[in-house]
Amino acid sequence: MLAKCEGIVIRTTDYGETNKIITLYTKEFGKVGVMARGAKKPNSRFSAVTQLFHFGHYLFLSGRGLGQLQQGETLESFRSIREDIFLTAYASYIAELLDKGTEERKPHEALFNLFYQSLHYLDEEYDPEIIVNIFEMKMLSVFGFAPELNRCVNCGAQDGSFSFSIREGGLLCHRCEGIDPYRMAISPAVARILRVLYYLNLDRLGTISIKEATKKEIRLVLDAYYDEYLGIELKTKRFLRQMGKMKDQL
Numbered sequence: 001m002l003a004k005c006e007g008i009v010i011r012t013t014d015y016g017e018t019n020k021i022i023t024l025y026t027k028e029f030g031k032v033g034v035m036a037r038g039a040k041k042p043n044s045r046f047s048a049v050t051q052l053f054h055f056g057h058y059l060f061l062s063g064r065g066l067g068q069l070q071q072g073e074t075l076e077s078f079r080s081i082r083e084d085i086f087l088t089a090y091a092s093y094i095a096e097l098l099d100k101g102t103e104e105r106k107p108h109e110a111l112f113n114l115f116y117q118s119l120h121y122l123d124e125e126y127d128p129e130i131i132v133n134i135f136e137m138k139m140l141s142v143f144g145f146a147p148e149l150n151r152c153v154n155c156g157a158q159d160g161s162f163s164f165s166i167r168e169g170g171l172l173c174h175r176c177e178g179i180d181p182y183r184m185a186i187s188p189a190v191a192r193i194l195r196v197l198y199y200l201n202l203d204r205l206g207t208i209s210i211k212e213a214t215k216k217e218i219r220l221v222l223d224a225y226y227d228e229y230l231g232i233e234l235k236t237k238r239f240l241r242q243m244g245k246m247k248d249q250l
Contacts, residue, residue: 097135
């Protein structure tokens, strides 16, 4: 059966000397694997449409196993991302995060739109750290461990100063901080920005400027939270951490 969809390439694997297996995240079907025969040949009609982050219309023969790519048409290539090693690293991380958080053939149009918008903003040279933070925050509910950011996770208070508890899964007010000796001290700005990033509609994203010190605090919180609840080390995340260390040394 022929299936048509809008999709973005989130993973590619060489298969034999001339073929590729691509993983598409699609609006209509969710995540699907597709065999692109001959895609590695320089003159292949599939050469462009099977590149990482390519967004296009795809027509494939659908069956029980891998689909068989029949046709591809470019909608957006995100070329600027692929030509910049740093943007490629950020985009690869959110693609891997999306891949780990989704199952085969489970459509989620809002998640597709989030991924597309994130790539678009990276391609348009918005602050990549902020775009990645937004994506990470919104993926928390997909993974099923969204933190409590509106009130104290223990007593429900919305006033006072707050720390962040990895163990308790959210904000702890100053009255309850004693229940977690390993809580993370955070500034009021971080508590507020985490909430904004989680609820922000990317369609309404304007110019967001966050101080470097605040970005480092946010990074520490998200890294600790993901390390605790996701339970796996992403290859692209290791590279981003190395990039962060290089940036600090400059």
